[in-house]
Amino acid sequence: MRPVLIGVSLLFVGVTGNAQSQLSGSEPLGQQLAQVCVACHSLQAGEPHKLGPNLWNIVGRPVASAEGYAYSPAMQKLGGDWTAVRLDHYLRDPAAMAPGNRMTFNGIKDDAQRAAVLAYLATLSDNPTQTTTTATPTTAFDFGGLPPGAGQAEVFASCSACHSLMLVKQQGLSRERWTQTLEWMVEEQGMDELSPQRFEIILDYLSEHFGESAR
Numbered sequence: 001m002r003p004v005l006i007g008v009s010l011l012f013v014g015v016t017g018n019a020q021s022q023l024s025g026s027e028p029l030g031q032q033l034a035q036v037c038v039a040c041h042s043l044q045a046g047e048p049h050k051l052g053p054n055l056w057n058i059v060g061r062p063v064a065s066a067e068g069y070a071y072s073p074a075m076q077k078l079g080g081d082w083t084a085v086r087l088d089h090y091l092r093d094p095a096a097m098a099p100g101n102r103m104t105f106n107g108i109k110d111d112a113q114r115a116a117v118l119a120y121l122a123t124l125s126d127n128p129t130q131t132t133t134t135a136t137p138t139t140a141f142d143f144g145g146l147p148p149g150a151g152q153a154e155v156f157a158s159c160s161a162c163h164s165l166m167l168v169k170q171q172g173l174s175r176e177r178w179t180q181t182l183e184w185m186v187e188e189q190g191m192d193e194l195s196p197q198r199f200e201i202i203l204d205y206l207s208e209h210f211g212e213s214a215r
């Protein structure tokens with residue numbers, strides 16, 4: 001995938017170039033970690049967009065709403081606001097949340113690091129005191145109310161992109177019907193194909209938590 005290469009090289013320029021050298025090293029962790037974002041995003045009010053949109057006021061802002069920035073169709077389709085919970089999810093795995101979106105960034109897998117970045121993002125706001133409290137993310141992150149268990153994160157990531165998880169949670173289907181539903185999502189509804197391993201994880205989770213006995 002070519003866009004990934006572009007992303008990686010830009011990232012490299014950003015981190016080794018001007019962005020990093022502006023920091024003394026004594027800044028809060030979140031601010032330091034957010035330097036990877038600076039490779040592609042301006043963070044302060046009024047700064048021009050870079051490869052990605054300016055992120056001022058990002059916490060609470062409607063998705064794909066920065067004026068003068070040409071978002072991908074995938075990002076435009078997502079809808080809603082960038083709540084802290086949603087940002088947390090997006091930053092963990094940008095490709096999973098809005099398949100086809102153009103942020104070629106692998107995400108921040110470490111929960112504590114992501115929480116620190118989110119707390120910092122919440123300060124980049126016209127109204128920081130209000131948003132900071134909403135941005136104590138990872139403990140509050142409830143995966144859309146999916147019951148905990150192996151596969152919870154995968155189901156959240158794969159199944160909340162297009163429709164409410166309510167649609168998933170209200171089902172009580174046999175393993176076979178779930179298999180058919182997943183295939184239908186891919187073949188007819190435009191869900192990205194799942195790797196066999198991921199398919200199994202998701203199928204196990206759905207069959208266990210929303211199986212026939214759940215009805």
Ligand code: HEC
Pocket residue numbers: 006007008010011033034036037038039040041051052053055058062063064065066070071072073074075082087091100101102103104105108117121
């Ligand atoms: C390699 C470049 C790159 C890096 C690194 C990167 N982004 Fe992005 N980001 C983008 C692009 C491009 C988009 C627009 C995506 C689209 O329209 O599909 C985007 C979109 C976003 C959006 C959606 C904005 C909106 O207005 O809806 C958020 C939020 C975001 N990025 C946050 C971050 C954060 C936080 C970091 C650092 C942890 C980061 N990004 C790192 C390129 C990058």
Ligand code: HEC
Pocket residue numbers: 155158159160161162163167168171181182185189190191192202206
């Ligand atoms: C690319 C978009 C997309 C993704 C991703 C997606 N779905 Fe769907 N799904 C749809 C559409 C479109 C419908 C039809 C909605 C409607 O009828 O209102 C649907 C409907 C459903 C239904 C209702 C079926 C019925 O009989 O009414 C279930 C259950 C479902 N999806 C489960 C899932 C699960 C589980 C996942 C994650 C593995 C998932 N979906 C991911 C697009 C998607």
